[in-house]
Amino acid sequence: MPETHRDREPQPTMSEVDHVEHTHSCNVTEMLRDAGLRPTRQRVALAELLYSKGNRHISAEHLHEEAVKAEVPVSLATVYNTLHQFTEAGLLREVAIDGTKTYFDTNVHDHHHFFIEGENRVIDIPHDGVGLGRVPKAPEGMEIVRVDVVVRVRPKS
Template identity: 55%
Template sequence: MYELALKRGTEWLAIGGLRPTRQRVALASLLVGDGEDRHVTAESLFAASTKSGEGVSLATVYNTLRAFCEAGLMQEVVVDGSKSYFDTRMDDHPHFYWEDTCELTDAPVDQLEITRLPDLPAGTEIAKVDVVIRLRKV
């Protein structure tokens, strides 16, 4: 299983045109090694890398996540203007943010309908529309 995770991580880096350094391969393997999509924070990925025995600093995790985003391998989802989650699923889709657990999960894209957006200021274009639906248990 570990070899398959390393292979998937290395192939994922190649898709983004990134050099497969030891740290990048280790983090990529944690993110995509099992073939599942992930929503991680830098801190949660750092904890997973520490648990797996990889010697990767938190600063390296932050820098690597930014490099993955710049390479088009992940997208950043900002919650509350300061909390960043990194998503390996790259298609346009909404998210649920669970306030009680501070967890970000995918919401059903087929149930979301945006029928109209506000008029844009002159000289601008939409770069992206993020939909984060905040939830709390009742």
């Protein structure tokens, strides 16, 4: 018996697929504009890579690798510049480890981190996982912006 158009599952039209992709890009575009950044093609592409996987911690090198795999034509220097621009605009939080390794956190709310040695991986500490008894007074003319705690861990021997 020949298949009729009523027998087939409805398939999304190209315009529906385009609409979904366009809606996602528009959300990223709006986010960049709201942060005071011009939504250039590279910024939009990097923001989509950053925020499409939920909250995470990522290095510039790893984001560059993701961009290359996604065929986003961007240099490592541009990735670094963009990550720093996003941080200054409040879209990312910078997590420095030993002053030699920097990760960028898509969760900008106050929280602390574990750094897993040997894996070079950063994970969030649950919100109530760290209690600070005292924080020093800021030097004259300065204010404390935030306190970052990084607890270094490794598997037991």
